Every structure is written in structure tokens, then in C-alpha cells.
Amino acid sequence: MPPPPPPPLPRPSRSLIFILSFLLLLTTKCYSLNQEGLDLLKLKTTLTDPARVFSGWNSGDDNPCNWTGIICHVTTATVTAINLPSASLSGQFPTVICRLPSLTTINFRDNSFSGEIPANISGCRNLTHLDLSANYFEGILPNTLPDMQKLIYVDFQDNSFSGEVPASFGNFRRLETLNLTNNLLNGSFPIMLTNVSTLKELNLAYNLFIQGPIPPHFGNLTNIENLWLSSCGFFGTIPETFSSLEKLVNLELSYNSLSGEFPLVVFQLRNLYQLELYNNSFSGELPKKDWSNLTSLRRIDLSINGFTGSIPVELCKLPLSSLCLSDNNLHGLIPDSLARSPNLYDLRLFHNSFIGTLPTDLGKISPLTTLDVSYNKLFGELPSGLCEKGELFELVLIGNAFSGEIPRSLGDCKSLGRVRVSKNRFSGEVPLGIWGLPHVYLLDLAHNMFSGNLSNMVSGGLNISSILISGNLFSGSIPEDIQLLSNLVEFNASYNKLSGGLPNSLFKLKHLGTLDLSGNDLSGDISVGIDSLKELNELNLANNKLTGEIPNEIGNLPVLNYLDLSGNLFYGNIPSGLKNLMLNMLNLSNNSLSGEIPSVFHKDVYRDSFLGNPDLCGGFGPHCVENSQGIKRNHNLWLLRFIFAFAGVVLVVGVIWFVFKYHNIKRTKSVVSISKWRSFHKLGFNEFEIIRLLNEDNVIGKGASGKVYKAILSNGEVVAVKKLWERSGKNDNVTNLNSPKDEFESEVDTLGKIRHKNIVRLWCCCKSGNSKFLVYEYMPNGSLGDMLHSSKGRLLEWSMRLKIVLDAAEGLSYLHHDCVPPIVHRDVKSNNILLDEEYGARIADFGVAKFIKLENKGSESMSVIAGSRGYIAPEYAYTLRVTEKSDIYSFGVVILELVTGRKPVDQAFGERDLATWVQSTVNQKGHDHVLDPELEYESKEQICRVLDIGLLCISPLPMNRPSMRTVVNLLQEVASDGRPKPIIIKDGKSSPRFEEYSSDQASLV
Template sequence: MPPSFFLFFCLLLLSLLANMSMTLSLNQEVVNLIEAKSALTDPNKILSDWNPADDTPCHWTGITCGGGGGSNTVTSIDLPSASLAGSFPIAFCRLPSLSTLSLPNNSLRSTIPATISACRNLTFLDLSANYLDGLIPPTLSDIPNLLFLDFQENSLSGEVPATFGKFRRLETLNLTNNLLNGSFPVILTNVTSLKQVALAYNNFIPGPVPPHLGNLSNIEHLWLSSCGFIGAIPDTFSQLKKLSNLELSYNSLAGGFPSIVFQLGNLYQLELYNNSFSGELPKKGWSNLRALRRIDLSLNSFTGTIPVELCKLPLSSLGLSDNNLKGLIPESLAKSPNLYDLRLFDNSLIGPIPSDLGKVSPLMTLDLSFNKLFGEIPRSLCEAGELIDLVLIGNSFSGELPASLAECKSLQRVRVSKNKFSGEVPVGIWGLPHVYLLDLAENLFSGSVLLLSGGGVNLSSITISGNGFSGGLPAEIGSLSNLVELLASDNNLTGGLPDSLFKLKHLVTLDLSGNVLSGRIPVEIEYLKQLNELDLANNKFTGEIPNRIGNLPVLNYLDLSGNSFYGNIPSGLASLMLNKLNLSDNRLSGEIPSVFHKDVYRDSFLGNPDLCGGFSLHCVENNQSKSRHNLWLLRFIFVFSGAVLVIGVVWFVFKYHSIKKTNQGVSISKWRSFHKLGFSETEIIHLLNEHNVIGSGASGKVYRADLSNGESVAVKKLWKTSDGQKDEFESEVETLGKIRHKNIVRLWCCFNSGNSRLLVYEYMAKGSLGDVLHSTKGRSLEWSMRVKIVLDAAEGLSYLHHDCLPPIVHRDVKSNNILLDEDYGARIADFGVAKFIKLANQGSESMSVIAGSRGYLAPEYAYTLHVNEKSDIYSFGVVILELVTGRKPVDPTFGERDLVTWVQMTVNKKGRDHVVDPELEYESKEQIYRVLDIGLLCINSIPMNRPAMRTVVNLLQESAVDALWTKRLSDVEFLNEKLSKVSEFQIGAVRLG
């Protein structure tokens, strides 16, 4: 046999053996992956293409293969946000070449098994945002090549294992937002390979910042917010030469700002806000921070002036808000070529804005509110064409608004209220394409309101109260299709209400009080179906009050005082559920409807001498003199009633049978049930009368129907929509017809035919949480009941966000949409504006209109209309604040602020005890504080840092049953436990809005 032939034969044999080995290996990998699949619940069928009949898994969803030498084995499993549930699938660790395992944002439960160390070749492990609990296994350090480890957003507890000090190659460790409650893991300072460490928002035992952190010579990002630190920042931080991002917020650090930090020559971002620093900001040493670009020292107690040396740095972002700084804003700030974010609000700064600010920098956000600044606004603020937010509230600025602002197409918010601006507003400002909030209130502006046809299409809020505007409301106002709020009180406006005003179908608040408006209120007022507040007081309106105002389904504030209205009080007002009614100082006459004979309306009718009844006594004698005159009428009634009795009975019987026949004939084909029912559609229809009305919703009335079987149901009767869009009826049926949960109100059935559109729900005996909490009944709402209610509601929302396919965003979470049964069990209700979120999007979805209620809207959603579950979480946080404080989301005592702002400012300046409902005086303050902290977490202004609803449920459950919370949150600086802010470690550079 020739040698060459023998060599060829050997090579062929080796190739066949290698192929057989690879095939066997692949087949075994298929077996391992199928075993892992069988241990998981896959509601979205993400793993549907994992087929055991395949020879190779390399084309399966989430699987990546690779390898050298001709091999092709599984090297990566990447299945983020797939709704996978179950225990950690240890079968993955039998894949010999697996180096990347990424399963974030799923529903993995139970503990992390100690056998995870069998994944010997892993370099990347991400199990973040799951339901993992228990201890972190110490065996993780046995994985020799692990570079990246992320367990954030779980419920892991106990200590960080001491074995973590054995890692030799680990570069990234993220354990944020867990329940770790041991000592701070100083052992990590032995792992000098670490570049990124995030341990924020855990419950570590309070102690000093470990000086050994200076050993982390390669560290670039260090995120240690809310880790229980006390004392000062150690001098050893000067050894961290590569540090670019340092965050130590929400700790209890004390003393002056440490000079040693100035030696961090490569520092990129320094954020130390909301600590207990005091004294003046250092005047020198800033020049050593040559790479410093972002600094935030907000929410501290710094005094003195802003250091000029600091402002000479090439900063991109400077935040010194909510301190006690005084003096001038240094002119050197205007020379920074990168400055896009400047926030100095809530200080005592004086003087003008630097004259060249914005001239050489791409300024995007400027907030100088609530200082003592004066002078004119520089014309250069928007020279780069990128200015988005201009907020100058509560200073003494004067002069005219610069014409250059009218050319600033990037502007979205203009808030210059409570200053001394004068002259006419530049015409172009009214029509800027992206401005959604225009606040010019309480200045000295004059001239006309000049809305431009086709301009200002994004305007959602116009506030021009307290100025000298004159002329009439422009007809172009009807083109502002997104307008929610128009506040124009205390000006010199004249003329009548333009017809176009009644095209604003999203208008919630209309305040034109204190002007010189005249004419009648058009009957078209009934078209404003979303109108919640109508104030036309102190004008020169005349005529009769339109009865059709009673057709405004959600109106609860009506002030028509100080006008010249005459005639009777329209009966339609009796159908409204008004919290405030003022018809005083008009020329009304006749009887005051009996529905208004209540103390709450005692001062609602003063100054109308011809009104009778109720609290008016002057017409009692007139009634007595008329009584004798009306005796003949009583006699006539008896005679006439006998004459028409027979005709009436015949007509009634005929009409009854006719209606019954019509109802039965129509409803049989249009009735749809979602549960087994013990009643018929005919019985429901005949119980819908005015005597059974229990409330009004945004688009119809709600009735209580007591059935013949002894049960009660709630029936919502909706008006027919005029456009072709999917309306509230279809939304509720689509949503509630598909979901089942103990904390979601049950939709028994629905009926749709012509103008009769009914939704039949289970009846909730205690009404809404809002009604109970904000009435005299709220005094009897003990803390244990409040905790039960908020936990029930949280579980309902968690079901919508995490267990429905696709997920559902409610979009109108508020206390009035949380209903209570006889035992104060809570149910989420009113899904008329709910939205199914497309899984493919995985982000926010833009809505065409604002949905939600004032005081509950998340800042990013109220005007940008971007929808995701984080908007619901913000609204739910407001509900938590309601339960803790006993206050409404919007209250006149807050001034321009709302409940969220009031709570945040009061807690930061005075402490938690100053916001707790006085009715809870004898309750457990520690538990109340814990729930308050959860609410503060939910209202974080940055959506990404609000917890998922399932996390909120876990936190509420723990606050209700775990006594360890008392120890964890005993320190006064843990007021904002679990409050978080965006870190560049998590999401890169984010420009805060």
C-alpha cells in the first residue's frame, strides 16, 4: 500500500470520528436544551422552535453557536423579556461551551442553585429583573472566567458571600435593588479587576464608607447609592485614578465636602445629592478635576456662593438645586462649550443671568426657578437651537420676552410665571411647534392672545392668568386639539366664548374668571365631555344657565358667580356630582333644587335675592300667602286625576308591552356574557332609572341594579361616540372580557345596540377608594385597612403588567378607579382607556391624546403621550401617597404644586412625619414610613428607575409582614429608601428631562 494512500485513509478516518463526535455532542446539547425547556413555563411560545427532532439547536430562538476547529456548539443563550417562568434551568450548565447566559426580565423564581457553578465556562451571566430570592450562592466564585455578573432587581437577601473576594477576572458586578441586609461587602475590595460595581438600594447595616475601596485601582463606575453609609468620604478615594462615575446619593454622609475628591483627576461624573453635607462649597481645588463633566450636588444644605473655579471647567451638566446658595451666577458658566443642562432652582441666588449664556453651548435645560434673580432674559439662550426647557418661575425678571425665543423651534416647556415681564408676547411663541406647556401667569404682559392657525398643535396647557391681556379669545383656539388646560383668569379679556372653543374634546380645566367676558353660555358647552373644572366667575355673562351643563359627565367644579345670569337654577345641575358649586351674586330666581339643600352648598347661592328654599328664609312668607291661592288647584287635581285615570292605565299597559317587546327583540342578539349569569338582560334594562343612579363616569352614568335573586350589580350606561374610533365600550369589553383576577373588577356581561350600550359589573358595596378616603368615612379607614387596599390594588396591576398576554397598561390609575367591596377588598376598575402593549415594541407606545387624570399623570406621559407600564406605576405611587397623607392629588393648599411635589419637598426638608395623615396618629409610624418610601420610589421622575409592579407587590408584602424593616429603615436618612436615579452604569449618558 503506497504511503500516500495510507495517510489519506488515516485523515479520512479522523475526519469521520470528529464528525461523529460533533454529532453526538450536538445531539446531547439538544437533549440538555429540551430538558431545560421542560422545566420552564413558556406562555408566549418563545421556545416553540426548540424541536427535539432537530440535529442541531444552532438555529433555535435565543441560541448562538460557535467555536473553533470546525466545531459548532452552543456558546450563548440570550432570552430577555420572554416571560419565562419556573426555577433556574440547571440543564443549561451541561452545555460544555456555554459562555453567555442572559435571561433578564423574566419570571424565574426560587433560589439560585449552588450547582450553578457547573457552568464552568461562563464569562457573562445576567439574571436581572426576575423573582429570585434567598441567598446568593457562594459557589459562584468557582466559575473561573466570569467577567460579568448581574443579579439586579430581584429579592436576594442575606450577605454578599465572602467567597466573592476570590474572583480574579470579574469586571462587572451589579446587585442593585435587592434585599441584601448584611454588612457592606468589604471583601470585594480584593477583586482589583473590577471596573463596574453597583450595589445601590440594598439594606446594608449602616456603617462608614470602607477606605479599602481605594484598592479598586481599575474601577471606573462606582454606584453605591442608598447603601447605609455614614460619616465622611475616605481620603483613599484619591487612589481611584480611573474613576469616571461616582454615585453616593441617598446615604447619610456628613461633614463638609471632602477636599480629597478634588484629586480624582479623571473623574467624569460626580453625584452626591441628597446627603447631609453642610457648609460652603469649596472655592478652590476644582481645577484639579480636569475631566469632570457632570456634577450634581442637589438636595443638600450648601451655603455661600457658586465657586467661580468650578464654573470654569468644561461642564456639560451642573446641578446645585435645592441648597442655600446665594450671590451671582458666575459669568464663566456661559463660556462652557458643552453645557446643556443647568439646574440651580430653589436657592437664594441674585443678579442677572450671565449675558452670553447659550451663545457657545448647546443649552437644552435651564431651570433657575425660585431664586431672587432679576434683569432681562439673554437673547442668546437658544442660539444653538437646542433649548427644550426654559423654567424661570418665581424670580424678579423684567422687560419683554426676547424675540429670539419665538424662533426657538426646539422649545417644549416655557414657564416664566411669577416674574415682572411686561409688553406683548412675541407672536411666534404662541405657535411654536413642540411647546406643550406655556406658563406666562402672574406677570405684566399685555396685548392680545394671538394663537396662530396651524401652530401650537402640541399645546396641552396654557396658563396666562394674572396679566393684562385684552381682546377676545381667538377663534384659532379650536385648532389646539390636544389642549387639556386653559387658565386665563384675572386679565382684561372681552367678548363672548368663541364657537371653536367647544371643539376641544380633551379640555379638562377652563378658568376664565376675573375678565370682562359677556354674552350667553352656548348650549354647545355640553360637547366638552372631559371638562372637570369650569370657572367663569366675575365676568359679565348673562342669560339663563344652560340646562345642558348637566350633561357634562365628569364636571365637579362649577363657579358662575359674579355675573348677571337670571332665571331658575337648571334642573340638569342636579345630575352632576359637584365638589364645588358657586352661583352667588347673580339674578337667579325660583326654588333651589332640593339636592343642594346641604351644608356643603350653604354659600353657593348668596346674593340672589329672588331665590327660595334651601338656606333662604325670605320667601317662606310668600309661600304661605300663595298656599290659599293654590287650594283650588289641589281640588282640580283630584277631579282631573279621576278623569284621566282610565286613559292613563290603558296607555301605560300598551307602552309597557311595546317597550318590552322592543327590548327583548334587540338585546337577545346583542347580549354577551363572560360568566355564568343568574339574571337576564330584560331584568337589567328595566332597572335603569334615575332612582338607581349611583354615579357618573367619564362618558356615562352608573346604576345600581338590585336583582330578583337577591344579588346587586353595577351597570354602566355609555353614551354613543360620534367618531369612528374605538370607544370606551369596546376598550372595556376587549380588556375585561379577557382577564380574570381577584383584584380586577368582574365584567359579568355587556349589551350593545343602537344607543343602549351597557356594561354590567359586580357591585362594590363600599364604592371607590377616593370617595371613602376623601370623605368623612376616611377617618375610620385604619392603617391596616389602607395597607390591605393598596396591596390588593398592586396585585391587580401586577397581573395586568406581567401576567396578561399581551401586557395591559391601564392608563388611568387613580383612587376613584379602585373599588372596594363589603370587606374593603380592592379591585381595579374602569378600563375605558386601557391599552394593550405590543410585545414587539418593548418600549413606549405613543397615544394620540392624553388619557389619565390630573395629579396622577406621569411627567413623561402627561404631554409626550408615551405609554408604557411605568406610567401606571407613577399613578399608583400617587395613590400610595393619598393613602399615607389623606390628601387629594390636587389641592388648593398646595398652590401651583401637586401632592407629589408637596410630599417630596416636605419629606426632604422636614421629614416623613410631616406628611402622614393626622388620622393615623396612633398607628405604626415605622410601617407607614415604609409604605411611603415605596410610594416615593414609584413616583421617580425617571421612568426607568420606577420598580416593576411585581417588585412593588413584593415590597408591600414585606412591609406588611416583615418586622426586619423596622431595623432596616430606622435611620432618618433612609427616607428615600429604594428611590433611584439613572446611572450611566445602567443606561449610559441620559439627559434628564
């Protein structure tokens, strides 16, 4: 008999079914991310992400289309692009992204990727755009790249690729843009690239190719529009095959060794829009014919060559917008036809031998923006229509023989920003409007024959930072309204006929760094309010009729290092406050001073500082002798000794009483209020110990923001303490980037968040009443500036200098590239680079540093100029735009200091600073004429390479300056004695830059 069937299973309850369904739904949701999203999450795990751009990449999403940097197809929702530029990412190239079947674009520009690009990148079969520029990739270029047959755009500029360009690169079939600029590629020039006939843009500038002639094979690139071949090692001439490049728009061959007469072949390029051949060795006259073929040519830059002759009239008939022929040997007249070009906005002809007058119609027909004809032999009156279109911004006429009055129309030219007409023969009164133009930041009228009073309309020039009117015939008094020029940094009115007293309003210019009123007829005394000029670096009141006693308050000017009060009627003693100054130059001669010369001035450097004061004694003057009451003085000597002995007893008793009271006060917690702002490290000391050690005997430096003390603690540790200047209550609401409050908070915010071996460490900070203190690690060798520009400078051998500059570069690179958001220091100078016991360098003084918000794309507007004279980038002085390029310019000046041994500002440079002096001297005479003679000759090649890096950093155009990351790479290669990386670099865009060559090299602000 068969067994009975099993009993039926019980039916699940509805509640159980609901629970199971809900759990299944949750499980499905947890694993709903598609395969592309999972692949991207694997990418995320392989990279370092300090900026947290991957924080929104969530595994709980259905797909990655809403993730940062991910772009998907509109209909299929498949990933088509990964766009993560400037995201601070680091790591190896993530080949996992090649699993994305629809991926067409990869943009990892300006990150910190490193290592080699793997050969299996060719797995990204559908890729059309690949941008890996401005990273740390190295090794050889992958020869599998052309296997991606759909590639249209490849940008590898600003990396460290080396070796040969692979022969397979001649096999690209659709490639239109290839950018390999600024790498370490060597070997022969990659001729195989001329087989890629689809190329429209080829950028190979600044590599290490073996020197040779320009290959004639370039004629095969019949579709090429942009060709950037600067610093590629070319010599010889441009081959005639270039005439077949009918679509060529931009051609740049600068910084090669091309020579001979100017190549006529370029005149056959009918579509040429811009021609830049500067800094080659072309010679001969500019061609007088064939210019008419260049119907599309708009911009010509042939500067820094050896061209002779005059400007061809045929050239001037072209529809030019920009013409730069500076630094040649051209002569003759400036053709009138040039002024009739309807598009001409930029005309730079400085440093030639042009003669005659400016064309009468210049500026009337075209929207002239920049006119620079400095250092020629031009004469006559200025055309009245220079600003007729209302766009003239830069007017630079230095070193000619122009005469007559300044046209009245320029007084109404609201667009003017930079006016430099010094060293001419202008006369008459300056148009009233010029004094108050709203955008002028530099007004240079020096060394002419201008007359009349200084106009009260000067108060309208609220943007002005420099007024240079020395060597004229101006008369009358200094206007009271000058106090309204809140951004004024330099006022030089020496050798005029100014009279009256020094107005109190002059001492309300908080940012004034240079005041030179020497050689006038000024009278009266010096106001006691002069100590409010906390940023005053140079004070020259020589050869006037000033009288009274020299105010002791001058000794309170924290950064004053040049003081000349000679040739006046000052009397009385030399004020004791002067000994508080760190003066490089002091001149009190030819006055009526009396008494003893303070012992601090008994040095050879001050030997001629007190001549012509017959009543002075001591030091280099006559010895003080007893007068007829000498016997009485000797009698009183015993009384004085008794008084001093009694005072000593009182002092001892007072000290004992003070110690007793101090301990009582401490026990009752009634001490002076000391509030600890923040501590950043584990400390072996407290704030009370720090405060007790701050006395004048321990001062090791002072600056615009305060004094710096050396404090030896009870545990044997040594620290440096910066005590910021106290701020008056009446100004508490004033917004001033240089105020102690802002500097204290800025330095705390900055140094409290960063850690780097080349950034000075901030131990802690505290307050005591109105005083604020910052406690740092102590740097026993002081600042680089003090070391370099003192007698100890000869102790700095080249190897030490190279180590210092590399350390400092790494510190700045950390601020610019590794901090989120990036930090711009804004006051990079040799005095803010401190040296430890082994001469390791650390960046210090972040009182005016600025965090740059990423959404501002690397720039931010400031309300006033921060920085020090000689270090300020020219564009920052008038745009007040903060970028890392401003720091790079300042760092370039530091490099020049180390190489030349000279200060950033020196009387030997005349109106120029170190940067412009080195630029012009190297251009005219070569490197040897600027090198510090104290440096070892056997290191000359290495020194010259570092000098070239400094010249690159001070490029007048910010976009031409390298990043600090690149500067570090270049210096590391020099230090390791590897083959030098090319040092003329253009950062930023993926296409070649065809910027204007900066003018007025000898007189940049």
C-alpha cells in the first residue's frame, strides 16, 4: 500500500510576504549602481583626493551621471566625459576608466598625477580628447597612443616626458591638436609629425631637441593654423616650403638661433594673422616689398633682433592691430601711414633710433590703447588726438626730446592708467585733469621743464600709487588734499621750487614707502606726526630750509633704512630715537646740530654722515673737551656718583619688592590679562614665560608689522616672538589689509593650518591687553636678506645659495599647489625667507597672505597693494588682482638677489629696480655682467641656469611665468646637474600663446 502523500505546506501569511518583498526592494536599491558607476568607484580608490571632489560619488545612486566631473550622454545615460581639471588629485593614471565603452573625453589638467602613462591606455578606443597637461607625468610617451584612431586632441604640456617622440606618432589619422610644450623631450626633432596632415595646431615649444635646421617637411602640414616652435633648437633660416602653409594663422619661432636676413618666405603666408620671431638673430633691413600679400596679418612682433633700416611704408598699409619692433637698430621716421591703420591699438617701438615727430593722426583713426616709443630720438609736440577714441591706457615716452605742452585733451582721457613722459623737454603747466584721472596708477613727469603749482585736483586720482615729478620747475606748496591718495606708495618731487611747510596731511598716507622732497625751498619744522608712516622706507628732505629739532619720532618708523636730512637748518642734538633704526644710509651733514654723536653711529659707514656740523663731537667729529666750568663739573662728578649709588640701592629694594608683589598677584590671579589664542603644537612653556622675556635687549629685528624678539626659555628651547604694533582705537573700523589685527588673524589662520618643512612653524599665539604675540621656531641664521646683503654675504657659497632657493621654492609650491584652498603669500622677499642652523630655508611672515577661493579661478581683488618695493609684480600694482603669479614674480626677484648679490632696489640702478636692471643688462651684454663676483667661477654654468629661471619668473606677462611646481622641477634639475629643462615657459592654455611682448623693460613699476 503506497505511503500517504505529505501534508500540504502552510501558505505564507500576507505580512510575511510584505516583509520579504520590502527586504528584496532594499537589497535591490543597495546594489542598483550600474557597472560604469562601479568602475568609477574603483578609480576613486586609486587616487588621493585632498580637495574631496569625490565626496559626492555615492554608491547608492542609480548611475554616476550626477557625480562631480562626470558627463553622460543625454539619451543613453552612458558616461562620455570625465572632466576633473585643477582638482588636486594625485596618483597613477587610472586605466580602469578605459572600461567605460562610450568615454570620449578625459580632462585631468593641472593635477598631481605622476609616473608613466601605461601602454594599455590604448584600451580607451573611443577617446577623442585627452588632456593630461600640467601634471608630473614622466618617462617616455606611450607609442600605443595612435592606436586610438578617433583621437582629435592631445595635450601633454607642462610635464616631464623625456626621450624621443615615438615614430608611431606619425600614424595619427584624425589628430588636429598635439601639444607637447615644456617637457624634457630630446633626440632629433620629430619629423614624423609632419606626416599627420590633419593637424591644425602643433605645439612643440621648450623641449630639448638636438639643434638643427627647421625641417622642410613642414610643407606637408597643409591644414596647419597654429605653429608654436619656440626654443626647439633651430638654427639657419625658415625653409621656403613654409609658403605652402596657406591656412597658417599664427607662427611663433622665438628663442631659437635663426639668423641671417629677414625671411621673405613668411610674406607669402596669406592667412597669417600673427607673426612672432622675437629674440632670434635676424639681421639686415626690414623688407621693403611683399608685405602687400599678407592681407590677413594683424599682429607683428619682431622685437629683440638686429634689424636695421626704417619701417617700410608697405608694412604700414596692412590692417595692423599690433606692431612691436622694440629692441632693434631701426632708425628713420615713423611713417604717417601707420597712424591711418583703422585697427591699430598697440604700438611699441622702444629702444631704437627713430627720429622726427609722431604721426599727426596717431590715435585719431584707431582705438589706440598702448603707445611706447621710449628711448628713441623723437622730438616735437605730441599729437592732440592720442586719446580721441577714449581707450588710451599706457603712454610711455621716456628718454626722447619731446617738447611743448602736454595736450589738454589728455587731461580728459579717463582711460589712462600709466603715464611716463620723463626725460624729455616738455614745458608749461600740466593739464589740470591729468592730476586727478581716476585710473592712473603711475604718473611720471620727471626731468622735464614743467611749471606751475601742484593742483588740488590730485585728490581725484584715488588709484594712484606713484607720483614722480622730480627735476621740474613746480612751485607753490604741497596740497593738503594729498591725504586723499590713500594708495600712494611713492612721492618724489625732488629738485623743484616747492615752498611752504610740510603739510600734516602728508603724514596721513599710511602706505607711503618713499618720500623724496629734496632740493626745494621747503621751510618750517617736521611734524611730530611723521611716526604714523609705518611703511616709510626712504625719507629724503635734503637741501631745503627746514629748521627746528629733528623729531625723535623718526626713530619709531619701523622699516626706514634711508634717511637724508642734509643741507637744512636743523639744530639741537641728534635724537636718541635714531639709534632704533636699521639704516643703510644716513646723512645729517650741513646743518647746525650740536652735542655728541651717538656711539651707534661710530662706524665707517657713517663717516660722512655728520660733516658740516661744527658743534657735533665724538665719533668722527672733534672730541668733546671741558669748558671753563670743567673744574666745577669735576667737583659735581662725586655728587653724581653718590646719586647713582643711591639709585642702585633703591633699584635693588624695588626689584625685591616687585618680585614679592608679583608672586602675590600671581597667587591671587590678578595678573595682566593674557588670553591664549591658540596652540598648534605640544608646548614645553607657557605664555607668562614668553611675556617676561620680551625686553629690548632681545630684539633681533623689526618690520612694518612689529618687533621680533629672541627668547631663551627655562627648558633651554629658543623661540622667536613677534609682537605686533598696537593699534589705535580710533582706527579700529578702518579696513586695512596691513593692519595688525588683520595680520595677526591672517598669520594665525594661515600657519595654523599648514605643515611643511620649508614653512616656518608657528608654535602658538596669545594676547596681552592690546598687544598680540606670535611665537615661532627660532631660526639662528636670521633672514636671507640680512645674510646676503651684509658682510656675511661672502660666506654664502653657491651650493648654499642653491639649497636656499630650492627650499624656498618648495615651500611656495606647497602653498600654491598643495593647500586647499591655495594660499598666495603676497610678500615674498629675501627678508621673509629665514635660515636655520644648517641654512635650510623657510618661508615666513604670512601677515598679508590670502586664501584664494577656487571659484575665483585663482585670483581675488584686494583693496590696497601688499608687498615690498622691488618685489611687486607690475600687473599687481595696478590691477590689485591677487594670483599666484604675483608670488612667482617676487620669487624671481629673490633668485636674482642670490645670483647677483644685489638688493632689489639700489641707487646704482637709477629709476630701475633689480628686475629691470638684470633684464636689460643680460639682453645687452650677457649673463656675465650681472653675476655676483663673490661666487665660484667653476659653478658659472649652474649659476647662469638659475639666473635664467629667475628671468622666467619675472616675465612681464603673468601667463608666461611658470608655476611654482615647474620652478621646483627646474631647480631640482639644476641641483642634480641633470640636463637643464627649457626655462622659457608659457603656462596655462593648451594652445600657443601669442601675447604682446612687454614694453618699457627699463622702467616697469
